[in-house]
Amino acid sequence: MHEHAAPADAATVFAGPSLAEFEAAREVVSRAADPTPMESSRYLAEVLGHPVSLKCENLQRTGSYKIRGAYNRMARLSDEERARGVVAASAGNHAQGVAFAARELGIKATIFMPVGVALPKLQATRAYGAEVVLSGHTVDQPLRAAAEFAASTGAVLIPPFDHYDVVMGQGTLGLEILDQVPDVATIVVPIGGGGLIAGIASAVKQRAAAEGKRIKVIGVQAENAAPYPLSLERGEPVDIEITPTIADGIAVSKPGALNFEIVRQAVDDVVTVDDDEIAKALLVLIERAKLVVEPAGAVGVAAILSGKIDATGPTVAVLSGGNIDPLMLERIVSHGLAASERYLKLRIPLPDRPGQLARTAEIVAEQNANVVEVLHTRHGGGLQISQVELELHIETRGPEHAERVLAALRSAGYSPRSV
Structure with missing residues (x-):
């Protein structure tokens, strides 16, 4: 675990966007993203000892929060940049977010995806109108191909997490949480590269400080892909070797530079969960909450179930996405049953x-x-x-x-x- 004092001073200035910028982004993002439901969970409340609510971004358009950051970034492009088109690399949710945002804004999108990408994600990205190019067998190869495409064609590269406008868009989720659960004391957020938690933590801490409140923000990483605890310990982003995890949506080997600075300042704690704990959480969400959530989106619930969250008062766990291949869901449910x-x-x-x-x-x-x-x-x-x-x-x-x-x-x- 990593813990440090969270800022409580209203004058605190984070490395990322200001509260006014988050508020302005909310207006922009609302053109593409829906406000998502907040569901209470008696079962998780009994486990944690505090009221627990689930922020259902698995029910968001495109099936994840990624539409927020992608749309906010692309809405801010100039006419000349829009005319050049956009390009991105992703094995899943970012691809769908960029493709959907591009369609809404009338921008041509090219998405590089690995050859083995899950068929539902490939079909959804194409259905939103993007041109999909299959390249390589890991996420690194499409990333390189997308960068080369941007350099050779002039298309604007839309990064998945490490960009000011993307962080601003993701932070709109934090403002929504504060509106839906005004007395929230702890927010639990999945972490991959850190775009989502950077946005949520910055927006929430700034609003809370202005109102004289204290809100704890806790990040959760998959044990097999957890660069943040080591990076926070060393004081700089560290590139680690990741090993296979069912939470492929947050399997990122190195924190984003901007994301890391905000997380270092604004996040109270980062914990990790293993694949068995994630599988159990996914099963609990299906059985108890009737919600289909992808493994990366269930890590916050996994941390609650495994006793790793030191919550203070009403708690919100962000379910960041629900895009899961039915065949993978079948395997994970079986694994979760065995683990239980x-x-x-x-x-x-x-x-x-x-x-x-x-x-x-x-x-x-x-x-x-x-x-x-x-x-x-x-x-x-x-x-x-x-x-x-x-x-x-x-x-x-x-x-x-x-x-x-x-x-x-x-x-x-x-x-x-x-x-």
């Missing part, structure tokens, strides 16, 4: 004689658990000639129920092992 010990995967060596499969299924049924998949093989490693191996996928109601199923199988003489 509601989905057991067992391997059981059995004597190779009739009735053994029926007997194990009967034991599971007696414990009111549900077998959803069965694999029966004679070819498992370490099996004796007279044995077979049974793989059972079982739905349970949680850790205690899962343990009862295992205990029942063991007491019947079987040796189940979780996989």
